[in-house]
Amino acid sequence: GAGVSQSPSNKVTEKGKDVELRCDPISGHTALYWYRQSLGQGLEFLIYFQGNSAPDKSGLPSDRFSAERTGGSVSTLTIQRTQQEDSAVYLCASSFDRTSETQYFGPGTRLLVL
């Protein structure tokens, strides 16, 4: 079956604009994660969804960042009033459920804020 897909693959935006990043997890996976990969920073956790439970937002760096997951499947990460420091690769991952130890990663969205 298909893996995790993300769109767009690349996004260039101007400082102050809003952006939306999309993630389609593997079908049947109930857990979905967003991470950010910044140059020199490694990968950092942003937010986690599990089924219909309230998301774990503990990794979101500021209130400009938000995410939704509709119907327990597709997720959208929104960054409002983008800043240059938001430039990074945003990765989505999914796993079968919250106890599954293996996460499957998408190709990422490379965001560049000018």
Add this chain to the structure above:
Amino acid sequence: AQSVSQHNHHVILSEAASLELGCNYSYGGTVNLFWYVQYPGQHLQLLLKYFSGDPLVKGIKGFEAEFIKSKFSFNLRKPSVQWSDTAEYFCAVVGFTGGGNKLTFGTGTQLKVEL
């Protein structure tokens, strides 16, 4: 809070050389440990994982890692590297606090294997 340290940021080896990449984690409880690999232009993918049992785990492509609980370490090894092993390698840990499998990653090690 859990954290992961990878000591080698850039490693350059010749083909057939042996590889060991260091990984230490900080977490007081039960952990699951992972190595992920990102080949140039490809997704992050799981190389190997440890969550219980034999502390020496074997992964894909001849890689193995040893969990040494007393040293909080999970070093990655391969006896003889190939040019195709050129990639970035990430160590990651999940600590069981009931908050789901939030991976905490190290900063990664860029491995370049020269012919």
